[in-house]
Amino acid sequence: MANNTFKEIAEVLLKAEKILIYPHINADGDTVGSAAALCHTLRRLGKTAYVLVEDELPSNLRFMDKGYFTFDDKVIEHPDVSVCVDCGDFGRLPKRKEKFLSAETTLCVDHHGTTQNFCDYNYVDPSAAATGELIYAIIKELVPEVDVETGEAIFTAITTDTGNFQYSNTTKNCHLIMAELFDLGVDTNKVSVQIYENERPEKLMITTKALSTIELFGGGKGAIAYLTLSDMAEIGAKPFETDNVIGTLRSLAGVEYAAFVKEKEPGVIRVSLRAKRMGDVAKIAAALGGGGHIKAAGCTLNMTIEEATAMVKQKLSEAIEAL
Amino acid sequence: MANNTFKEIAEVLLKAEKILIYPHINADGDTVGSAAALCHTLRRLGKTAYVLVEDELPSNLRFMDKGYFTFDDKVIEHPDVSVCVDCGDFGRLPKRKEKFLSAETTLCVDHHGTTQNFCDYNYVDPSAAATGELIYAIIKELVPEVDVETGEAIFTAITTDTGNFQYSNTTKNCHLIMAELFDLGVDTNKVSVQIYENERPEKLMITTKALSTIELFGGGKGAIAYLTLSDMAEIGAKPFETDNVIGTLRSLAGVEYAAFVKEKEPGVIRVSLRAKRMGDVAKIAAALGGGGHIKAAGCTLNMTIEEATAMVKQKLSEAIEAL
Numbered sequence: 001m002a003n004n005t006f007k008e009i010a011e012v013l014l015k016a017e018k019i020l021i022y023p024h025i026n027a028d029g030d031t032v033g034s035a036a037a038l039c040h041t042l043r044r045l046g047k048t049a050y051v052l053v054e055d056e057l058p059s060n061l062r063f064m065d066k067g068y069f070t071f072d073d074k075v076i077e078h079p080d081v082s083v084c085v086d087c088g089d090f091g092r093l094p095k096r097k098e099k100f101l102s103a104e105t106t107l108c109v110d111h112h113g114t115t116q117n118f119c120d121y122n123y124v125d126p127s128a129a130a131t132g133e134l135i136y137a138i139i140k141e142l143v144p145e146v147d148v149e150t151g152e153a154i155f156t157a158i159t160t161d162t163g164n165f166q167y168s169n170t171t172k173n174c175h176l177i178m179a180e181l182f183d184l185g186v187d188t189n190k191v192s193v194q195i196y197e198n199e200r201p202e203k204l205m206i207t208t209k210a211l212s213t214i215e216l217f218g219g220g221k222g223a224i225a226y227l228t229l230s231d232m233a234e235i236g237a238k239p240f241e242t243d244n245v246i247g248t249l250r251s252l253a254g255v256e257y258a259a260f261v262k263e264k265e266p267g268v269i270r271v272s273l274r275a276k277r278m279g280d281v282a283k284i285a286a287a288l289g290g291g292g293h294i295k296a297a298g299c300t301l302n303m304t305i306e307e308a309t310a311m312v313k314q315k316l317s318e319a320i321e322a323l
Numbered sequence: 324m325a326n327n328t329f330k331e332i333a334e335v336l337l338k339a340e341k342i343l344i345y346p347h348i349n350a351d352g353d354t355v356g357s358a359a360a361l362c363h364t365l366r367r368l369g370k371t372a373y374v375l376v377e378d379e380l381p382s383n384l385r386f387m388d389k390g391y392f393t394f395d396d397k398v399i400e401h402p403d404v405s406v407c408v409d410c411g412d413f414g415r416l417p418k419r420k421e422k423f424l425s426a427e428t429t430l431c432v433d434h435h436g437t438t439q440n441f442c443d444y445n446y447v448d449p450s451a452a453a454t455g456e457l458i459y460a461i462i463k464e465l466v467p468e469v470d471v472e473t474g475e476a477i478f479t480a481i482t483t484d485t486g487n488f489q490y491s492n493t494t495k496n497c498h499l500i501m502a503e504l505f506d507l508g509v510d511t512n513k514v515s516v517q518i519y520e521n522e523r524p525e526k527l528m529i530t531t532k533a534l535s536t537i538e539l540f541g542g543g544k545g546a547i548a549y550l551t552l553s554d555m556a557e558i559g560a561k562p563f564e565t566d567n568v569i570g571t572l573r574s575l576a577g578v579e580y581a582a583f584v585k586e587k588e589p590g591v592i593r594v595s596l597r598a599k600r601m602g603d604v605a606k607i608a609a610a611l612g613g614g615g616h617i618k619a620a621g622c623t624l625n626m627t628i629e630e631a632t633a634m635v636k637q638k639l640s641e642a643i644e645a646l
Contacts (some may be wrong), residue, residue, distance in 0.1 A: 164487035165501070166519065168512035172505035175498040178488070182495035189491035193600055196489065197574045204571065208531050216522075248527065251520045269418075277516055 004121045006134075010141035012105055012121055013042065016080035019049045022100055024087030026240075027057055029160025029195065031086035034109070034135040036064035036087065037083035037153035040140045044069075044147070050075045054095040063194045064153050079103040086131035088115025088124060111132050113282065114291045132157020136177055151186035156195060159188075163247070168295060172261040173300075203244075206237035210245040210260065217313060218257070218320035223249040226261040226309055239264070250274045256323060257281070257316045261309050269301045269308035273316075278323050284315050327444045329457075333464035335428060335444055336365065339403035342372045345423055346457070347410030349563075350380055352483025352518065354409035357458040359387035360476035361408065364462045366391075367470070373398045377418040381563035386517045387476050402426040411438025411447060432457050436605065437614045452492040459500055469484035474509035479518060482511075486500020486570070491600075491618060526567075528559035534567040534582065540636060541580070541643035546572040547630055562587070573597045576617040579646060580604070580639045582633050592624045592631035596639075601646050607638050 011017065021039055023031035035051040044048035051069045073096065082103035088110040090097045102108065106119035111134065113126035128134050136154045139146055158177060162170040181188065208228065212314075213225045226247060232239075242262060249258035258273045271288070273281035274296055281297040287308050288311075290299020301308045336342065344362055351616065358374040367374035374392045396419065405426035411433040413420045429442035434457065436449035451457050459477045462469055469477075481500060485493040504511065529550065536548045550569060555562075565585060572581035580602050583595045594611070596604035597619055604620040609622035611634075613622020624631045 033610075159488070163515075164489060165482070166487060166515035168513065170511060172502045175505070178498040179495045179502070182498070188493060189489065190600070192486075192489035197578075197599055198576045200576055201539075204358050204537075204575070206533060208534060211527060213530060214527075216524075243351040251522050252527070253521045253523055276520055277513070 003123050003125070005025055006123065006137045009107060009109070009121055009123055009138050012081060012107060013047075013083075013138075013142060014045070016105070017047060018076045018079050019047055019083060020076050020086040020099070020103065020152050021049065021051045021080045022078040022082060022087070022090035022096055023051060023053060024084075025055050025094070027053070027055070027061065027315055028086075029061060030130045030157040032057060032061045032064055033153040033155075033157030033160070034085040034131045036066075036068055037132065037150045037157070038135050039068040040066070040149055040153070041142055043052065044143060048076060052096055052099065054093070058243075059200075059238070060198050060240075061156070062197050063191075064156065066149070073099045077297075081105045081107055083109065084119070085109050085135065086111070088112050088118065088132060098287055109138065114286070116268050127171075129160045129167075129171055129174050130161035133173060136308050138234060144182060146180075148185055151181040151184045152191050155181055155186055155191050156250065160195065169293070176266045195305070200238075200241065202235055202237045203241040205235045206232065206241050207244050207248070209235060210242060211248060214249065214314075216252075216255070218317050219295070220254040220321045221256045221323065222258070222313070222316045223252055223255045224259045224261065224309065224316070225249055226305055227263065229263045229266065234261075236240060246272045246274050247315065257319060259312045261305060261312060263305045264300070267302055268302065269303060269305055271296065271308060271312055272296075272298045273312075279319055282298065285317060286317065288312075298319060304312055326440065326446050326448070329446065329460045329464050332430060332432070332446055332461050333442055334406060335430060336370075336406075336461075336465060337368070339428070340354050340370060340403045341399045341402050342370055342406060343399050343402040343422070343426065344372065344374045345407040345410070345419055346374060346376060347407075347415035348417070350376070350378070350379050350384065351409075352384060352453055352482055353453045353480040354382045354386055355380060356476040356478075356480030356483070357408040359389075359391055359452045360455070360462060360473045360480070361406065361458050362391040363389070363476070364469075366464055367466060371399060375419055375422065377416070380524075381566075382561070383518050383521050383563075384479070386514075387479065389472070396422045397619055404428045404430055405442075406430045406432065407442070408432050409434070409595060410457065411435050411441065426642070432461065435614070436616065437609070450494075452490075452494055452497050453481045453484035456485065456496060456500065469503075469507060470509050474504040474507045475514050477481070478504055478509055478511050478514050482515070483518065492616070519584050523561075523564065525558055525560045526564040528558045529555065529564055530567050530571070532558060533565060534571060537572065538636075539575075541640050543577040544579045544643045544646065545636070545639045546575055546578045547582045547584065547632065547639070549628055550586065551628055552586045553591065555586075557634055567594045573599055580642060582635045582639060583629060583634055586628045587623070590625055590627065592626060592628055593621065594624060594631060594635055595619075595621045596635075602642055607642055611635075611638065 111128040285297035431442040434451040608620035
């Protein structure tokens with residue numbers, strides 16, 4: 001099914017009165033920024049709009065929630081439109097699936113290559129660095145002038161999903177949008193400080209703990225580290241406070257594949273995978289029942305952390321052999 | 324003394340045959356990127372051009388040295404022009420001062436607020452995020468088409484000096500230059516991997532060691548950490564491998580001032596200072612005999628590391644009181 005145009009999607013939203021927006025679970029800057037930017041803009045247009053979530057937002061992203069985000073799925077009883085942003089399957093909004101489908105019209109805006117056009121209206125573009133780029137284009141169809149608050153959320157979406165303009169998904173368009181945001185008066189440093197310089201000491205401690213477990217393998221081309229539930233409890237770290245670990249693993253000289261293995265619940269292991277220049281972790285994650293991008297993907301395994309670590313090491317070793 | 328124009332500076336370079344370029348000591352991405360971009364462009368024009376250094380380049384920046392950088396001050400006996408890039412006083416090129424002044428014409432391109440126009444020709448613009456921005460403008464006057472190698476060096480200069488487009492010095496112009504570099508075909512991710520994802524495990528270990536010494540003070544608004552010569556020796560870390568420490572200190576919630584104190588030689592202590600949103604470390608560094616930018620500055624103290632740590636804590640505590 002082909003994509004709709006930005007204009008068609010904007011028209012659906014302009015006709016609607018009550019809109020619920022759905023970011024993915026384990027929210028990141030792109031999904032929260034996209035949701036906040038869209039919700040704010042829809043409210044500027046006089047719509048009733050909320051962002052429905054099912055898990056806690058990372059604390060460094062909460063600055064974007066100006067009364068938009070809610071756990072209450074009755075906040076709008078009968079939505080005209082459900083919009084999922086940066087997520088393209090129900091595994092990423094498991095507890096909200098029924099509510100999502102209860103809207104008269106469904107709409108998906110996403111940049112994941114694995115997403116099928118499964119809604120009534122869709123804009124799925126894997127060449128976009130961030131869903132925030134697509135949401136920005138839609139917002140420009142919705143309102144004559146993007147405002148600063150929207151610009152801050154769009155900056156957040158794009159800067160976080162491009163690794164601050166360093167990842168291979170970064171495009172000329174990302175920088176052109178940034179230039180426009182400067183014209184709007186967006187203070188990107190103020191936002192960066194909120195995203196990146198607002199860390200609890202516990203985050204530093206849990207990161208250091210994880211990095212102390214580093215194991216290199218595959219002739220130094222693979223790096224893996226892990227954290228157990230008891231590590232998390234001892235330090236008092238929050239789940240999203242481990243998000244720097246995987247990037248640091250990948251940053252080591254010679255490493256082409258990195259994995260971070262984390263016990264979420266007893267017997268439930270979350271695996272984050274990264275490739276540097278040569279590899280493709282989307283495939284590996286898919287083979288393990290997960291998904292994502294070529295250079296950044298993940299999956300969830302139901303086994304012990306020792307078993308998961310061994311399995312991931314095995315898969316990455318095979319991928320390293322094939323490089 | 325007013326700045327010259329980019330065109331005037333380009334004309335001086337176009338008339339010259341033998342040019343020596345001078346980056347500052349303790350080289351960073353901006354000074355190395357600026358020097359490499361300029362040297363490469365001058366050679367494209369058929370000039371004899373070299374970059375004269377007096378200390379080792381950080382290993383993650385060496386990819387830009389395609390036979391340009393040398394310790395040999397006789398590589399050009401009688402230079403027509405000396406150009407210092409990203410440095411504006413002889414304290415930043417101490418062992419090369421005489422050679423610098425031996426050229427027929429001297430030229431300074433810099434963005435440090437403390438720099439006086441001390442050369443025959445000068446372009447000093449503290450509103451530029453990076454000296455690389457200014458060098459890029461000069462290069463556009465020198466050649467009809469900037470090439471990919473030059474673009475990679477300019478990307479390095481700008482991305483490193485803006486903290487990957489997150490610091491408050493970042494401007495619209497930085498992003499517009501990036502958009503142009505994409506048009507040239509610059510692979511920014513390839514360069515990023517060379518700059519940031521090429522770390523020795525020793526770097527990770529020395530960073531972790533430094534962060535284990537964190538002390539918060541001033542009601543959590545100040546953070547300080549230190550490393551001794553014996554820490555460096557035990558881990559086998561290189562001097563430039565501690566460059567992530569100060570940013571991590573500043574990233575803690577509530578911290579407005581951060582300091583990293585490092586023993587360079589017995590009795591010689593290098594101090595790196597950072598301010599987050601409110602403070603000004605240029606002033607504090609200047610009061611201690613150093614210099615730099617409002618949000619990033621440094622100084623060298625001749626005392627023991629314990630004395631230096633106490634003095635810096637005292638200065639920052641006073642600054643915190645005044646916030």
